[in-house]
Amino acid sequence: MHWSWLIAHEIVQAKNVPAMEGVDIEWVHPTEQASLEAAQAMVTAYGMNNLNVAPALSSNHTRGTAINMNISWSGTLTIAGSNGQDVAINTLPQTGMNAQLQAVSLGYGVRKFVGGNTDIPHWSIDGH
Structure with a gap:
């Protein structure tokens, strides 16, 4: 969610997203526009269109607390x-x-x- 939001807001390019163990997401698509559209689809699917900041990579939520x-x-x-x-x-x-x-x-x-x-x-x- 973190990286899709950053890509969709054109803060980070898909090719610069670091690999993360256990996360099997193909961020890079044939074109930068396709990567941007895929990230935006993810942001929409997770209901993050109205967030003002990217979801955290580590938080009490991700730790289950x-x-x-x-x-x-x-x-x-x-x-x-x-x-x-x-x-x-x-x-x-x-x-x-x-x-x-x-x-x-x-x-x-x-x-x-x-x-x-x-x-x-x-x-x-x-x-x-």
Whole structure:
């Protein structure tokens, strides 16, 4: 995903993409235009057209220690805290941006993204 985004945005030429063990992608096509079009097709297929930066080569997501999820509810959300006691979350907003929900998640070693509203669905082991 990283390299396809860079090729599609004409930041890197396909011929300059380094080989990566376990990644069997033929970046170089018969023409530079064909390489560019193939990379753009990949960007579109992975839903990356609206990204402002290339996806990272290494991140909490690639290491399996982060997840993007949108959370919402109505009424009072009752969940078990890490101590086994139920916690009633009855404050606003009723989304993953809720401070009570984030406090409960810390007990499980899960942190909301530290950058505020810039990556609302992101949760990880360290908030990054």
